[in-house]
Amino acid sequence: MRVAHKGTCQGSQAGEFLYSLFNSLIKVPPSHAPRTPKDLPQAASFAVFETLCPSARMKQQSHVPLMDHPTVASRHLHNYLRTYRKKSAFSQREVAYLLGTRSDTKISRHECFARVPSLRTVFIYEVIYRVPARDLFVGVFERAHHETLKRVECLRQHLQNRPSDPVTTHKIKSLTSILTQSRASAHKAP
Amino acid sequence: MSRTWHEARVLAIDPTSKGFGFVVFAQSMHLLDWGVATLEHNREARTLVRINGLLGRYDPEVVILEKTGVRGCRRGERVMGLLTAITSLARSQHRNVRCVSRAQVRQAFSKRGARTKHEIAASIVELFPELFPRLPPYRKLWMSEDSRMAIFDAASFALAYFDAEMKTISSH
Known part of the structure; x- marks a missing residue:
């Protein structure tokens, strides 16, 4: 069996490989079961997501054409803390120390937009990265x-x-x- | 709101034998994020979950991958299957997927006199000094490839894509 997407990646027996691998790991729901060899990787990926990442619900589409022009609305990110941290070559643990907290979980949550930092923390970020708060939290x-x-x-x-x-x-x-x-x-x- | 290519947020991914390397660009030459994910068990599934996380966090308009099935491509079947799965995942979220071949990368960096992978990586560090701490040492014959090289491979795909887009626009 051969998987081939027009104009993109091709892989001999790649779909079969992924299909057997995912099937061995999880039970593919009937609604996501592949009908053609072309559907195999997509079906497998949907099944994996629903098992490993229940929050990531996606609409299954049999065929999505390649778009020539971007249509996804794009805005600024919630914050650019991760970018500035990496530019400064600091680890999350080091930033946690600079913030005066014990664990780096807080930093991770701020960077993943899961938690809004307090005003005090925002000012500390401003000091650490030497960037105004409005540029950090665009x-x-x-x-x-x-x-x-x-x-x-x-x-x-x-x-x-x-x-x-x-x-x-x-x-x-x-x-x-x-x-x-x-x-x-x-x-x-x- | 649609954006032109130079305003678009771009995610370049390079799957490796142990995980994947990625780079996120915003407005063509602003480096937003980069890194290597090393995954041990259940690599294919975990790779897709991690990539889905990146797609959710950065909401890129364009996802760039390596073009396989062309001359000079030495990717294994597992990685080729993974690239197909990533393509399906990105398209299911209505994102543009662009594939860049190694030949296009070499052509884009030949202007800067970079031919080998290490020279290309060094050339990328010149453009983005923040990547310097991640530049692996020169690989000797008896050494296996450093996992950090995946960051530079992903960055080279993205830069080759920007180069190709610039040429298309200038030719029009």
Whole structure:
């Protein structure tokens, strides 16, 4: 049996090999059972995921065509702690020591976006990596920035509908300057 | 929101006999992450789980692998099967998969005077000094390949891909 994907990787008996290996490890559910030799590796990988990684549920597709243009929406990562740590050549344990914690689990959770660090920890990261917090936590910053601008716009519209007085005028001026300055400063990833 | 190739996040993977090496680039020349995963038992399944984790964490638009079944490819059947499985996994998540051959890598790095794997790795270190601590020592005839070389192999695939994309754009 031969597995071959058009225009990509080919492997003689590779599918058969994977299929027998995965079948020996786990029982492939009937819904994921391969129908053709071409489906073998995909079916095997789905079965493995459902066994080893239950949270990683994926939609099974018999054939997904190769896309010529990227369509997956891509934003900044939640944070770039791992990138800066690796650039500094520190291990997670060393960073844990610098943070004043015993284990490196906390660092791992911050880097995997599983946990949001405390304000104190953010400042320590800023000291360790010599990078402003908004550059370390670009994703968080951008989300907060976007949400705040929306609220600023809402509040400005609300105040504009009110009868005019010096205090309201001053507030509207402040809100307008927030919007102008924020739009002018475009933020870039590291 | 779609992104052009130079804005895309790219994950390059190089499976080895003991696990795999990977490199993540953002906006073409920003190195985001790199590393080697060494897996002992149930390697194929664990490799796919780890790669699925990387796909989830970095959400790359493009996944780059080695092109097999071409002249000069000396990959074993296990790795070829694994590459096919990784391709299926990436495509099931609607990600673009691009395969780069060793010949394309050599061609891309020939401009910098790098021909051997070690020279290519040294050339990558010149571009990305943060990879210097991971550069393995020069391999002697009696030595087996260092597992860290997988990082540089993955990086070379990604850089060859960027090189090919740049050529395509300039030719248009």
